[in-house]
Amino acid sequence: MTNSSMRFCAIFLWICLSGWGITPVQAYIKVYEQINPTFRLTKTVDKSRANVGDVLSYTLVLTNTGTVSASVVVQDSLSAGVSYITGSAIVPTGTTFTPGASVSAWQVLNMAAGQQLSLTFQVTVTAGGIVYNTASIPGEAVRACTTIPVKMCAGTAYRFQLTAPPGRPDYQWYRIPPGSTSAVLLTETSNLLSITAAGTYSLYSANTANCPDFSCCPFIVEEQNTVGCFPIAVKRFDKPVVPPNAGSVLYIGNSLGNFFAIDGNTGAGKWRVSTSSAFTSSPYVAAGLVFTGSDGGTLFAYDTTAGQQRWQFSAGTGILSSPVVSHTLVYVGSEDQNLYAISTATGSLQWKYSTAGGVTTSPTVANGSVFFGSKDQTLYALNASSGQLEWKYSTGAAIRSSPAIDNGRIYFGSDDYTIYALTASTGAFQWKYSTGGKISSSPTVSGNNVFIASEDGTVYALNATTGVLVWKYGTGGPITSSPVVWGGKVFLGGQDYTVYALDTSTGALSWKYSTGKPITSSPIVQTDVVYVGSQDGTLYCLNATTGSLRWKNPLDGQLLASPSMYTAGGSIVAPGISGGQQ
Structure with missing residues (x-):
């Protein structure tokens, strides 16, 4: 993979809505761009299609592409639907492999420059759908998938829902009927597809050039007539209910300096760390670490499993900016007027760029550049590796809105009441739109629209x-x-203390939910569940379709930061914002 190349891989959620339960298999679209790595990691699986009970063999190949010896820990995550076979790993001499129920670790110490090592292990398939295995090192993640046909009883009513991530310009769903080799284009053009018949289902969408056949692995439903499919035995073959976001973990800090890890399904606390300063910065999860900044000016790196501090980095003053990780660097701004690039592994400073105002926006990294705004009224584009200035654009007031990039444009708001659209590669002006108040909300682009809110109390949908x-x-x-x-x-x-759900096409209110105090942080959504914090000190979990409360967890202090999630399938769900109070 070169500096200019990108690899896209989409992973989709399917939900069985038959009369007996729900079975999710999920992940996300993620973009990887290689910038002068020290290590190169690849992963393969020996079967692209298998059945329940089959054995899959995974192979990881790690190469030190640097010029000096170095050490690394490879994190390997298994999705639901497979089980590690104890003792199956073939581990290179001098390295250590520690298997876990869902996440395993391969530790490689002092790997020589140019050296290549290979590790293999096996799993047993335990459920139908699409199973994934993800391996990651700082700055790179690789994934392998296998289709496991879902077997249903002929004549039994069922429905599956395939969900692709929103925001693509087109969705083309295909079905190959049983006994045929020809794909039929379906009429559905949204990111959702309901399935009530057997077949092989795949998706083509723009920006998934290397995965045109539904996440590299299609979704297959097979109908069968067997003894087990007689009505008296149907119940034995149906799948149990799997709770939404089972195995996922939420991370969030509060105004009292406490930082929490919370079960994404139940809301129960997993661990807690106490510091001496409030958290307004929203966390980011990568490479087995969760990064978050404090109002006291410290960037912390905690182990995601137990909350042990790996390192900390001190800026001059408060960090309200939310950190973002790309490759081996974590980027974060500070009220001391600097943007910092810090090693994810050690917490050491790699470079910093000084502005003339506090940096409370969250940086955005794309195509080798890092973009951020400053209270000096300027949006900056820097080289992500070196920190050298590429271009800058001045507005009429402080910039507290974090930028969003889509289709070659960069969008952001300013305290001059205006949302701007620029050419991302050059900073050239494209258009602007004036609102009735300051804009600290960060934009989101989906389909042909850009969505943003203003301190005038209005949500806007604009043609992108x-x-x-x-x-x-x-x-x-x-x-x-x-x-x-x-x-x-x-x-x-x-x-106004309220969570809103609006129709993306019309702006019509779908539902709203009232909390006990203002909400200045941003929600995240995963698997039909909305997570949002309020200044009443409570983290709320709501049904995304209806707005009904699933659970709530009082966290003993105001929630000014937004939550981030790390799912059981290895995906990161993070808000694209720069903290709540700025």
Whole structure:
């Protein structure tokens, strides 16, 4: 993979909505771009299709592409639907492999420059669907998938839902009927597909050039007539209910300086770390670590499993900016007017760039550049490796809105009441739109629209190409929360104490939920579940379709930061925002 190449891989969620239960297999679209790595990691699986009970063999190949010896820990995550076979690993001499129920670790010490090592292990397939295995090192993650046909009883009613991540310009779903070799283009053009018949289902969408056949592995439903399919025995063959986001972990800090890891399904606490300073910065998870900044000016790196501190980095003053990891660097801004690039492995400073104002926005990394705004009224584009300035653009007031990049454009808001669209590669102006208040909310781009909120209390949907207003929705107070789009809805919180779900096409209210105090942080959405924190000190978990409460967890202090999630399948769900109070 070269500096200019990108690899896209989409992983999709399917949900069995038959009369007996739900079985999710999920992940996400992630983009990887290689920048002068020290290590190169590849992963392969010996079968692209298997059945329940079969054995799969995975092979990891690690190469030291640097010029000096170095050490690394490879994290390997198994999705639901497979079980590690104890003792099956073939481990290179001098390295250590520690298997776990869902996450294993391969430790390699003092690997010589140019050296290549290979590790193999086996798993047993335990459930139908699509199973994944993800391996990661700082700055790189690789994945292998296998299709496991879902077997249903002929004549039994069932429905599956395939969900692709939103925001692609087109969705083309295909079905190969049983006994045929020809794919039929289906009429569905959204990111959701309901399945009620047997067949092989795949998806083609723009920006998935290397995975045109539904996540590299198609979803297959097979109907069968067997003894076990007689009505008296049907129950033995149906799948148990699997709770939404089982095995996932939420991370969030509060105003009292406490940082929490919380079970994404039940809301139960897993671990807690106490510091001496409040958290407004929202966390980011990568390479087995969770990174978060404190109002006291410290960037912490905690182990995701137990909360042990790996390292800390001190800036001059408060860190309200939310960190972002790309490759081997974590980027974060500070009120001391600097943007920092810090080693994810050691916490050592790699470079910093000074502005003339506090940096509270979250940086965005794309195509080898890092973009961020400053209170000196300027949006900056820097070389992500060196920190050298590529271009800058001045607005009429401080910039507290974090930028979003889509289709060659960069979008952001300013305290001059305006949302801007620029050419991402050059900073050239494309369009702007004026609102009635300051904009600290960060934009979200989905489909042809860009969604953003203003402190005038209004949510705006604008045409992403022209900036023309598509719709707007007024709330009962200022909005600093950043919108997130999922399942045809846009979600965000307001300082009128309310969580809103609006229709992405029309802006019509789908539902709203009231909390006890203002919401200045931003929600995240995963598997039909919305997670959002309120200044009443409570983390709420809501049904994304209906707005009904699933659970809530009081966390003993105001929640100014937004939550981030690390799922059981190895995906990261993070808000694209820069903290709540700035």
